[in-house]
Amino acid sequence: MIIIIGNGISGVTAARNIRKKSDEPITIISSESKYFFSRTALMYVYMGHMKFEHTQPYEAHFWPENRIDLKQTFVQSIDTDTKTILCSNNESISYDKLILATGSKSNKFGWKGQDANRVQGLYSKQDLEDMEANTKGIKRAVIVGGGLIGIEMAEMLLTRHIEVHFLVREDRFWSGVLPEEDSNFIMEHFKKHHGLHMHYGEELDEIHVDDTNSAIGITTKKGERIDCQFVGLTAGVSPNINFIKESKIETNRGILINRFLETSVKDVYAIGDCAEFIEPVHGRRPIEQVWYTGKFMGETLAHTITGNRAEYSPGYWFNSAKFFEIEYQTYGDVLSNMPEGRTKFVYQHPKEEILLHFVFDSTTRRFIGINNFGVRLRHLVFNAWLTKEATIEEVLRDLKSANFDPEFYTTYESDIVGQFNKEFGTNIIVAKRKWWQKLIPA
Ligand SMILES: Cc1cc2nc3c(=O)[nH]c(=O)nc-3n(C[C@H](O)[C@H](O)[C@H](O)COP(=O)(O)OP(=O)(O)OC[C@H]3O[C@@H](n4cnc5c(N)ncnc54)[C@H](O)[C@@H]3O)c2cc1C
Known part of the structure; x- marks a missing residue:
């Protein structure tokens, strides 16, 4: 029996991927809601763009069809010696493997009045x-x-x-x-x-x-x-692990895990917002409270649980968000304080709300990362550039292949490269997008 505590993106991704390769019984427990919903979409419910039901990616029949049992109750304690968990309805459940995917909670810093109404x-x-x-x-x-x-x-x-x-x-x-x-x-x-x-x-x-x-x-x-x-x-938020602190599972700010997403106790794993790497993957933070991290951890853990022990190797940092009307994406490393040895190139459109912030290695010219606002750029293309250690010149020359919005690039791409040429004394000529590059998925 595999028990998963938490039905967010991490727990549900783990369950779905385990089920693809294993017939082992799976139960997901969550106190918040019976069905998985997209936390990132909560705002659209309040704003009237969608109903709460529309935030649920899977219909009710998905779960029995995939033989994933759902329980809505609060887990009060974990006894790792007897491999049982105790729920608030007094039900005690045994597990062979336990996955902790308990997410985060909002921070409170002891302000006077913080627990008042409204x-x-x-x-x-x-x-x-x-x-x-x-x-x-x-x-x-x-x-x-x-x-x-x-x-x-x-x-x-x-x-x-x-x-x-x-x-x-x-x-x-x-x-x-x-x-x-x-x-x-x-x-x-x-x-x-x-x-x-x-x-x-x-x-x-x-x-x-x-x-x-x-x-x-x-x-x-x-x-x-x-x-x-x-x-x-x-x-900010912090890992939601109060009840786990009472168990034998080691914690710090989050539940401590190694690169295989294993906790200090055998057969107990932690993924998503609640997990904290003892040794973070190079260039990444020990706790990452973002959607894609939870999803990728869930996918990775499913390999281990189904017999193919896999190390978490998330690749290059990627995230996306929206600030009112402005879309934001980031690929690679663009830090708030740029370390020595790196150079930035910032393009801001004179009239439209568009900004691209590139960072590259000052000596080797290797492209290190980009923040882009007001335009969307393709994840796969930037991942490929980061992997093959493309130079900033190669990235700018081929920028059209990262292009989502042809209108933007047909109008401004040469401006971006023109400004770079002027600032850095280069002579980059924008390459035409090849027909096959249009077929690269997002
Ligand atoms: C408003 C908002 C907007 C966001 N926007 C973005 C965004 O744009 N991009 C992005 O990358 N990330 C965003 N995030 C963060 C992202 O949503 C989280 O990183 C992600 O949802 C965490 O998933 P998880 O599976 O680790 O945990 P969660 O989704 O938190 O799921 C954990 C579940 O476990 C349950 N649980 C905990 N303890 C117990 C217990 N003892 N017993 C039973 N159940 C328990 C919880 O109630 C919860 O339902 C946003 C978050 C919020 C709140």
Whole structure:
């Protein structure tokens, strides 16, 4: 019997891929919802673009057809000596192999008033339901924490015409991840959203409540008071592992795993947001709380569980997101503080909201990474360039092969390369896209 705790992208990917190669009974347990849903789509439910049911990639019949048992209950404890788990409905279940895929929880840092009514994070289905109730008829909200989930929350609230004040502790947006030019570009975009008031260099000091213990305002560390009826706490997430800390499985910030996704206890594995590498893969962080990482870990673990012990080898960093209307993708390494020995080339369109930030090795000219905003570029093509260690000149010459949006490149591609030639004294000529390059999938 294989038990998986957590029905998010990691747990479900592991289950689906195990089932392709094994007939072993599989049970997925989750307290949040019976069926797997796309967490990244929660915002669209609030904004009325889709119903919650539409966030579920598989229909109800998929699970019995694939002989994957689903249980909706909370796992309270794990006894690794007897290989059993205990659920909140008092059911005790034995396992041969246990996969922990318990995800994250929103951070709270002990702020005064953080547990009041109309104060919440945004992570779970319950959070979405709470947000629906907590923001009915309100006029003003404060969001604390300057990352991706905070911006999603701001976009959600603005669709309901709620004035949003956004506290960012640092002096620019997402400064731990984005280089300065990229932050500035996004910050300019925020100015277009008139209901959005960004407060850079500001931290939450205290949340004020009324006599029903509901939020009525906040004070920042600099002493500014903002009256509001809702406070969104989006200052990051951390592994959801409280109940695991009571077991014999070793933990730190997350559940400690080796490169094979194995924990300190035999036959127990951890994947996705809750897992922390003892020795991170080169160039990657020990905990990566992103969708693609969970998916890839689930796929890798399925090999091991079905008898082909496989090391996690995620390849080059890739991520994508949206800041209001602007799409963002990143391939390879573009760090907020560029290390020595690297050179950047930043192209920003003079009128349209498009920015491309390339990084390459100053000596060998090897292409190291790109952040692209306002255009979409092909993952497979960038992966191939990173793998074969293409130079920046090769990448720019063949940029058309990474092209998703022919309109963009027919108009601006030569501008990008022209600007590079001017800045770096090169003479790169843009190559025509060959017919077969159009057939490369995304
Ligand atoms: C609003 C939002 C937007 C996001 N946008 C992006 C994005 O654009 N791009 C991106 O890459 N990533 C994004 N992410 C992050 C991404 O969604 C997560 O990295 C991913 O969903 C984590 O998947 P997981 O399978 O590891 O865990 P989860 O999806 O968190 O699933 C874990 C499940 O386990 C359950 N569980 C935990 N403990 C127990 C227990 N004791 N008993 C029973 N059940 C338990 C939890 O309730 C949960 O249902 C976003 C996240 C949020 C919240």
